[in-house]
Amino acid sequence: MVKICGIGAGYVGGPTMAVIALKCPEIEVTVVDISHSRIAAWNSDHLPIYEPGLEQVVQQCRNKNLFFSTDVEKHVAEADIIFVSVNTPTKSRGLGAGKAADLTYWEGAARVIAEMSKSNKIVIEKSTVPVRTAEAIERILTHNSNGVSFQILSNPEFLSEGTAIEDLLNPDRVLIGGRQTPEGLLAIQTVKDIYAHWLPEDRIITTNLWSAELAKLADNAFLAQRISSINAMSALCEATGAEVSEVSHALSKNSKLGPRFLNASVGFGGSCFQKDILNLVYISESNGLTEVANYWKQVIQMNDYQKDRFVKRVISSMFNTVSGKKIAILGFAFKKDTSDTRKTPSIDVCKGLMGDDAYLTIYDPRVSEDQIRRDLSLNSTVEWDHPIHLQPTISPSTMKQVRIVKDAYEATKDAHGICILTEWDEFKSLDYQRIFDNMQKPAFVFDGRNILNVGRLREIGFIVYSIGKPLDPWLRP
């Protein structure tokens, strides 16, 4: 029986390995992690991450051909194929701090592979890594290889959170890069055969190693760039009376542009976009390509501007101060249908409002109180992407300005204003008349996701700000 070991049981490693196990019943898949709590959760009824459809996939395969374990060394030693999906956060210290990828966890995994391997293995980069990482990994693996041969492949993951299972079952494409040698091509074919269990051949693209590594960074940079572009337009819309959803709609009908990633928002979040663009910026700078680096940096600067602009809009609308005022925050996850809060714009918006001494009452249908408090108390901008058990613990007594509640009605009771920061479907169908009746007046709504019916809210009596829409008379300068 072919054995696969997946190193890293996170948002990528867990779902990708579970889907491979589902689609390839003749392969034994074991997912290993250094975090005991994460592995315990994967083996329980409460999986460590929320993804629609994930529970059903895990239930079908767990303890049949899908296993979760903390015994990294044993399963690495036994595997024929190893997928590495460990964290690759932005470096917080030393050379390249704030931009370069921190490959500590990847290197740790590579060293275990080098040490434990007694048989030939295919080692696959599933994590997003800087272009030419495979070369460094090759060096670590071959240095102490004891005659074992390794083929390194790049098979970057393109899933989006919230739709991970759907994306894995039916991806646009799978990308496999490898050395263009007979051994490299054979390894590519082996991995291609795994995906061919459920995907037509024309969706599996094969390239050289460096193209696959760079294509992943480029993919995220292009997506984020589109969001920053429409967000830039949203500021211009507010200044001119144009409406950003109408502009997006017009663009979306251009077949050269296509309809996706044109929703203006309070800013993009998530663990990947900012980290991967910073990584691209660092690689460009390292190669002396200053103009290229500056071009991509601007995508992040525009995103920071959008979050900052939102906070300033809230404060300036409410008589230039939110000190002592109660603001209801609806939504904390970085997008709907996920419990992930990594780099969520909610963190920056909440911190911005707390900086002006607001009282926040936060509600998110999926994010735990612990997670919200942890996110709001982390000082470093880079600590968030390290393995959970390595992150600092926080004291619950901190942040008296923040209350986390169990539903939207409780959050908005007696509030002066509401900020919609995640586009959860349930926020669209709340009883806004009831909410209005229970709020302080004038009652404000700041819709950072453009999901609410502005006209209807104004009829009720709210003063409404919605990204990129003509300004409420109250808010005009």
Ligand SMILES: NC(=O)c1ccc[n+]([C@@H]2O[C@H](COP(=O)([O-])OP(=O)(O)OC[C@H]3O[C@@H](n4cnc5c(N)ncnc54)[C@H](O)[C@@H]3O)[C@@H](O)[C@H]2O)c1
């Ligand atoms: N989250 C996404 O949507 C997504 C999508 C595509 C690609 N990626 C990339 O995939 C990688 C993983 O992302 P994630 O979101 O799954 O991260 P994650 O933090 O959810 O999971 C990574 C896991 O790896 C474990 N780990 C770290 N070092 C280890 C080691 N040496 N041995 C065993 N386990 C180890 C950690 O404990 C953690 O549980 C990153 O490079 C990311 O950029 C993420």
Ligand SMILES: O=c1ccn([C@@H]2O[C@H](COP(=O)(O)OP(=O)(O)O[C@H]3O[C@H](CO)[C@@H](O)[C@H](O)[C@H]3O)[C@@H](O)[C@H]2O)c(=O)[nH]1
């Ligand atoms: O039109 C849009 C689309 C998205 N967003 C925001 O952008 C962020 C990222 O969204 P999305 O791309 O849907 O989620 P991720 O799970 O971060 O997925 C991205 O990052 C992954 C990790 O690398 C890649 O695999 C995916 O292809 C890529 O879409 C979220 O805050 C969204 O709210 C917008 O503001 N407007």
